[in-house]
Amino acid sequence: MEQDPFDEIIVGLENIRDELQTLEASASSPKDKDDEREPEDLNSIALEEYLASRLQQMGEVPAQSNEMNGLKTGNGWDAAQIMEQVYRIDPISMKRAVDIAISSNRKLREKIAIKLMRRRSDTKLVGTPTVEFVPIWKIRGFHECYYLRSNAYKVEVKEDVVGLEVEGKSRDLILERRHRSFVPSLLLERFQKLGAFLSGESKYFVVNDVVELARCRSDGELIMAGTGKELTQDDELALTSWRSKRIFDQTELKVKGAEVRIRDPAISKENFLAKFREEVIRMPERFKQILSNRLQITELKKVYVPLIRIPIQKGLVPREVIVNGTSGELADNTLLALFE
Numbered sequence: 001m002e003q004d005p006f007d008e009i010i011v012g013l014e015n016i017r018d019e020l021q022t023l024e025a026s027a028s029s030p031k032d033k034d035d036e037r038e039p040e041d042l043n044s045i046a047l048e049e050y051l052a053s054r055l056q057q058m059g060e061v062p063a064q065s066n067e068m069n070g071l072k073t074g075n076g077w078d079a080a081q082i083m084e085q086v087y088r089i090d091p092i093s094m095k096r097a098v099d100i101a102i103s104s105n106r107k108l109r110e111k112i113a114i115k116l117m118r119r120r121s122d123t124k125l126v127g128t129p130t131v132e133f134v135p136i137w138k139i140r141g142f143h144e145c146y147y148l149r150s151n152a153y154k155v156e157v158k159e160d161v162v163g164l165e166v167e168g169k170s171r172d173l174i175l176e177r178r179h180r181s182f183v184p185s186l187l188l189e190r191f192q193k194l195g196a197f198l199s200g201e202s203k204y205f206v207v208n209d210v211v212e213l214a215r216c217r218s219d220g221e222l223i224m225a226g227t228g229k230e231l232t233q234d235d236e237l238a239l240t241s242w243r244s245k246r247i248f249d250q251t252e253l254k255v256k257g258a259e260v261r262i263r264d265p266a267i268s269k270e271n272f273l274a275k276f277r278e279e280v281i282r283m284p285e286r287f288k289q290i291l292s293n294r295l296q297i298t299e300l301k302k303v304y305v306p307l308i309r310i311p312i313q314k315g316l317v318p319r320e321v322i323v324n325g326t327s328g329e330l331a332d333n334t335l336l337a338l339f340e
Contacts, residue, residue: 076295
């Protein structure tokens, strides 16, 4: 009895599916939390779903659909599955911050006089400096999608082929005349008879109703101030380039010689994650069926950046000077606009 040509394929697919189930079972077994790793082979879940479907419906093509009904995997769909890492940026010393604030209130002549030790400035500190820790969100991750897509293929054949049969069916050959690209079309039309040697013919047949298993992936990064304003990588570098320290409780946001104020982010983790989804998810333009959507968050940070508020007074006029606690420079309007 002649063996069904699909038997060998089905057996091979079943073996692959068994191996994928074994890998999934081992991956889902309890592990130490610090030792958890995301598997490098990101194809397994999508392929398992695909193979299981195709083994049950060999030769059957899913109906046309534009809905995202595929299997959702990865930790990026639910904010509760993602634990953010919290950091603080150690501010400059309060003595240095006060010196910067007092110096900023001096005119050039006063600074020269102080340098020459002729007189002292009457600008003075009139209260306790306040370190205000303002939050920044940062997220990195990727979206990966496996899907079925219909297509057709053009297969060229040799010049001496006059007929062919593929998978037991005869195929129609199509002739295609190709002109040499270096011949101007006007000249070719004018001398078509004399220049017949400049053109040639190719033969091909078309394979229709092809179902492709395709993959698309996009990586993304998003940085936002706690106010919801988006930051560039340069903004992040300017604010977090100083010493950073991971913390596990807000009681670790203490600074010697200063009062501390902690500002809660106006944008929640859930809303920040939703914004990231809008940025990173790129669904295919054309598909028959979505097999899997993987949205994986590889990094989620909340970084507390210090702004130092120094109350000073010159004569009868009090004022507050804000110092960038990361760089030791006066906070300009651009910086303040990110957090106000």
